[in-house]
Amino acid sequence: xxxxxxxxxxxxxxxxxxxxxxxxxxxxxxxxxxxxxxxxxxxxxxxxxxxxxxxxxxxxxxxxxxxxxxxxxxxxxxxxxxxxxxxxxxxxxxxxxxxxxxxxxxxxxxxxxxxx
Amino acid sequence: xxxxxxxxxxxxxxxxxxxxxxxxxxxxxxxxxxxxxxxxxxxxxxxxxxxxxxxxxxxxxxxxxxxxxxxxxxxxxxxxxxxxxxxxxxxxxxxxxxxxxxxxxxxxxxxx
Numbered sequence: 001x002x003x004x005x006x007x008x009x010x011x012x013x014x015x016x017x018x019x020x021x022x023x024x025x026x027x028x029x030x031x032x033x034x035x036x037x038x039x040x041x042x043x044x045x046x047x048x049x050x051x052x053x054x055x056x057x058x059x060x061x062x063x064x065x066x067x068x069x070x071x072x073x074x075x076x077x078x079x080x081x082x083x084x085x086x087x088x089x090x091x092x093x094x095x096x097x098x099x100x101x102x103x104x105x106x107x108x109x110x111x112x113x114x115x116x
Numbered sequence: 117x118x119x120x121x122x123x124x125x126x127x128x129x130x131x132x133x134x135x136x137x138x139x140x141x142x143x144x145x146x147x148x149x150x151x152x153x154x155x156x157x158x159x160x161x162x163x164x165x166x167x168x169x170x171x172x173x174x175x176x177x178x179x180x181x182x183x184x185x186x187x188x189x190x191x192x193x194x195x196x197x198x199x200x201x202x203x204x205x206x207x208x209x210x211x212x213x214x215x216x217x218x219x220x221x222x223x224x225x226x227x228x
Binding site: 056 | 124148150152157158159160161162165205207209214215216217218219220221
């Protein structure tokens with residue numbers, strides 16, 4: 001596709017349920033990132049994938065959060081046993097740059113998660 | 117990175133005037149900076165970037181200024197238009213790290 005695609009665009013779930021959020025990066029981009037944006041806040045880094053390297057999970061807030069990237073393309077962010085404080089917009093970004101300090105990340109529109 | 121507050125700073129400008137949005141960063145080792153624009157319901161959109169070995173970079177209607185001495189970044193938008201209404205974020209990268217550290221954001225509103 002032309003840009004980063006995320007699905008679903010909106011997700012409403014009940015506290016305690018598991019949710020999966022999907023990200024399709026821009027074709028050919030080697031790096032993929034997940035961020036979280038709470039209402040009226042900046043973006044908080046969650047996890048970063050680069051090629052076949054071990055992902056940088058340093059931003060995941062708890063062990064209820066995990067992410068996978070299959071085949072170096074599509075990524076899924078899973079939140080287990082959701083809590084109300086998990087309510088936020090989850091943004092995915094991809095970048096064509098494998099390394100170096102010029103790293104323009106292109107963002108999807110996000111998934112708005114609401115935990116009731 | 118910056119601390120995140122409950123309220124976004126807001127800048128209101130008249131249509132046609134120039135806008136200046138400021139950002140303070142905390143990490144002196146940061147060597148690459150990006151400005152993003154985020155419209156309601158959308159993801160952040162790249163505007164302009166600058167490396168730490170520069171102090172100014174110009175794009176179309178936008179200019180980014182970097183003052184490493186005081187760790188300050190600014191985005192100047194010339195002849196502000198209604199379509200410029202959005203939240204603007206600065207973001208930094210330090211050394212070999214790949215994750216962006218975002219600032220708090222500034223909401224720009226345009227008065228007709």
